[in-house]
Amino acid sequence: MDMFECGGWVTIWASSDESDCFIRIQHLDCHQKYVCIDLPDDVKKFITDNPKLRAPQLWKEILKTNPRPRFAQKSVYYQWFKQQQTNYRRSDDEFESAKILLKEFATGPAHKLAEIPMPESGGFRALGFVFPSVLRKWDGVIHEVALDSTFQTNKAGFECFALLGEVGSSGVPLGFILLKSNQPELHEKEKYIRAAIRFITVVWKIRVKQALSDKEITEINALLGELPDDIKYQLCFWHSIRAVKTRLSILGRHPAHYDAAEAFNEFNWIDRKFLLINQLDGELRTEVYNIFILRAYSG
Template identity: 35%
Template structure:
């Protein structure tokens, strides 16, 4: 009787819900919570468990599904192995999309495998295209924390993305967080794509660094000649260790006229910003620099080149730090965010021809939240094959259903969540009076706006000035 009670609610209720209902019956008075979970898990496993080895079971599950028969692969490099699979309906639906997002999460399975996902951005909504379960294999002699062999993780991710490219995906923008393995893999597979670091992660990293109380050694990595190419008025010796000044120059020989030539610097120390007001100011400067773009005019209606934008941004940050004597903050910001290679990763103006609509990886974070809160919370340390079964039979079909409604403009079924907030804000702004002076400064170009709308409608994000 108890087993029948549990099995009847197997697909619709979690063990805790079944246990609460079972307590109200005469037969369930002596049944424990663990017994309910055991029976529920045992019967549930018949649906998705194919083998005692979870990874082997996951591959059997994928091979049994006609849709995934030829769309899953195993990759290996060094001590890293991976199982990847691709969503066929999503691939067909999003093949023309030019902006992709990738991120990883952990804690989804009891094998400790990291789960990577690549999503296509469609009208502000994420559509999962591919997943990759990545694991670092432990040898019999190893103990303690596992570490991937040098370059192995990058090589596996490269193979994973290369398969996605083979499905006719050619993104012009790829949004990720600052994971070097992901960055290297994307650059290798799509060298022409604009890598766009997540704005939220950039802001969080800078704020976290400014709040740290431990000492840093940013001066050991600061080369002033790199900044001098962008800031002609740079005081080369300010905040620069003597051995890092340009070789063969008066600065290196100590014969220059820089006021800080003879100042002694400590190699390590914490960043100088100590108040919340100053930290907020730095983050506000970073925010403005992130959003600048050659296709967006300034308040005077001037369109600036990508090179001009970068020079002005670096100069503004340097001037702010120099006025306060914050040479450690300047060295950290320039070395980690404003140097040549770093600027190209996060500043939207680094690609002067297109404006990425994706600013963060939040659509992937939302995807992880759905997976964990709506499905995995029912299971205690789920196996890999169970995670694969949930993704292929629950998560992906639901996402395809939502995005299909968006593409077909069927708002009765689903519409992008940002639209309701956008309409609300639009109506609020429409009620405000327009200041004639501000209207004079803001040079609206109707022809350009119409072209942008047409480009976005056709999912061509290349905005051309008319």
């Protein structure tokens, strides 16, 4: 609605004992008349009769018959959203509704989804599923998998973990896990992620040779616990660089004591002579020792 100088005033006077109150409203010019911005019945019917059209498509078609509508595009979207919601809502509790809907898609001739058996626990609400059509089509091709996660992406507070497989240098979704915790026990989240990884490797027999994950200890432990020891494992490059930059940005922190023998026992390609400069004897701190070198032995 347009705004203009109407010369309007509101005067409120109240007596000292608050027994009387007078209100005076003054307008020199009348305001514009309020108009109804509700969706007309014919527009509502058009939305109902075209359930397969998306909201932008509906708006485009509605503008053909209503070139200058008084209602907003958001109203059309809201009406479309309510209609779509009724098609998929099975319960007032959204988690129970999702479980019922998953069972519907996991049964019958279509069999679009397969439910991942999840551990029984009072600390988590969990839901997991995979796509059988993808796993059947690419089971002999997928050898590299990735585990990624998101947080605070929905108002219900569920974490979403995605299992991806590499096909032709592109990632294809294999399945998803939805988790929401309520005072969980230590390492309890890891059990759910491991159940999903076990499902695609044991039940669907995906032969993993390389795995990728975020720099998140729960994801790392789950992959290391369920996948063979001889696979190549790596962290997300972005998370690795971010961790290094964060570490280097902290000033005044003394590094932990470096044990050359312990390091060599874990990684035999590390030069036994390598030592942090601060741990060297003062007489050995020459220009040669000031150069930090990790030498990798070939063979």
